[in-house]
Amino acid sequence: MKYAAKRLSFPSAILAGFAILATGFASAQGSAAGSAEKQASRQPDCAPAWNPASPYDAGSIASRGGIHYRAAFWTQGNPPERGQAWQAGKRCRPVIQAKAADHDANFPPNTLKFLKANTGLDGEQWDNIMKLVNKPEQDSLEWTKFYGYCEDIKDKRGYTIGIFGATTGGSNDEGPDGPTLFKEFDASSGASNPSIAGGLARAGVHGSMQGKILKISDSAKAFCGKINALQNNAAWRDAMWNTFYKVYIQYSVQQARQRGFSSALTIGSFIDTALNQGATGDSGSLQGLLSRSGNSADEKTFMTTFYAQRSKIVDTNDYNQPPNGKNRVKQWSTLLNQGETDLKNADAAVRKVTDWEMK
Numbered sequence: 001m002k003y004a005a006k007r008l009s010f011p012s013a014i015l016a017g018f019a020i021l022a023t024g025f026a027s028a029q030g031s032a033a034g035s036a037e038k039q040a041s042r043q044p045d046c047a048p049a050w051n052p053a054s055p056y057d058a059g060s061i062a063s064r065g066g067i068h069y070r071a072a073f074w075t076q077g078n079p080p081e082r083g084q085a086w087q088a089g090k091r092c093r094p095v096i097q098a099k100a101a102d103h104d105a106n107f108p109p110n111t112l113k114f115l116k117a118n119t120g121l122d123g124e125q126w127d128n129i130m131k132l133v134n135k136p137e138q139d140s141l142e143w144t145k146f147y148g149y150c151e152d153i154k155d156k157r158g159y160t161i162g163i164f165g166a167t168t169g170g171s172n173d174e175g176p177d178g179p180t181l182f183k184e185f186d187a188s189s190g191a192s193n194p195s196i197a198g199g200l201a202r203a204g205v206h207g208s209m210q211g212k213i214l215k216i217s218d219s220a221k222a223f224c225g226k227i228n229a230l231q232n233n234a235a236w237r238d239a240m241w242n243t244f245y246k247v248y249i250q251y252s253v254q255q256a257r258q259r260g261f262s263s264a265l266t267i268g269s270f271i272d273t274a275l276n277q278g279a280t281g282d283s284g285s286l287q288g289l290l291s292r293s294g295n296s297a298d299e300k301t302f303m304t305t306f307y308a309q310r311s312k313i314v315d316t317n318d319y320n321q322p323p324n325g326k327n328r329v330k331q332w333s334t335l336l337n338q339g340e341t342d343l344k345n346a347d348a349a350v351r352k353v354t355d356w357e358m359k
Contacts, residue, residue, distance in 0.1 A: 148231030
């Protein structure tokens with residue numbers, strides 16, 4: 001079973017631009033100094049574009065035509081420029097959508113092909129899923145920096161490693177995924193008969209299996225130093241994704257497809273739940289939550305119930321320190337309500353929903 005905790009404390013400077021939105025609705029006083037280019041550079045990034053299919057509560061902010069608008073009351077389908085339900089604010093700088101190639105560059109080429117073939121999702125969708133996963137795990141959207149992450153977070157699960165928090169095991173995790181990771185590392189490095197011992201040797205670390213637990217005999221400094229050094233190792237990155245897929249992604253995709261769902265948001269939500277709370281097992285696992293989420297064939301209806309069920313247990317300290325758990329779930333549920341289910345052209349929306357403070 002997975003238990004999440006705040007592992008590192010990185011200030012979220014990525015999202016600081018949105019902090020000035022609150023002032024974007026004051027009336028302009030006089031003309032701004034400087035050239036048009038400089039004036040534009042001082043403008044805040046535009047909030048997610050107004051979506052006619054999305055409902056907006058009073059106080060919600062959307063952009064249209066390079067202008068911020070604030071909803072005066074609940075509204076849906078009313079174009080902001082027509083007034084009525086919307087109040088116009090200051091101009092904003094449209095966020096340039098990242099090119100698909102920029103998203104794809106965050107993955108090993110073979111991994112990208114494998115994920116597309118087995119999940120139906122492309123690099124852009126997976127990049128956004130990983131940003132949403134990494135925010136409550138590492139308080140950062142820059143998930144690619146954590147292939148070499150290693151720390152004992154004192155949760156009785158041994159060492160926590162890499163982009164999805166593989167563990168070596170302990171009294172709170174008697175079925176760890178760390179052993180699989182090291183075996184996959186041996187395989188990715190070319191071993192004809194891959195083994196856990198072979199993977200440990202390739203990493204330059206010392207340890208052995210005690211039942212299902214991988215007991216590391218090196219000091220914490222020595223062990224994590226070796227894992228840190230694998231950050232840019234191609235075989236290690238392949239092994240990380242192979243393990244991630246076998247332990248969490250494959251089951252999550254299967255559960256989505258069995259219900260007739262295929263959206264990136266639903267698949268990502270299931271994966272986030274599985275790695276945070278366990279894929280199968282007790283009532284708090286993904287399997288347990290799915291059993292209590294009803295049988296609706298309508299994806300939005302089902303996922304609304306799923307998020308409500310997950311929110312009941314994520315702040316129990318077994319999984320997340322309050323209020324990190326509820327904020328973790330809110331990221332996904334907000335995107336659902338905004339209609340961002342495919343996670344395409346959703347860079348600005350993802351930045352906005354991850355703009356919350358880790359405790």
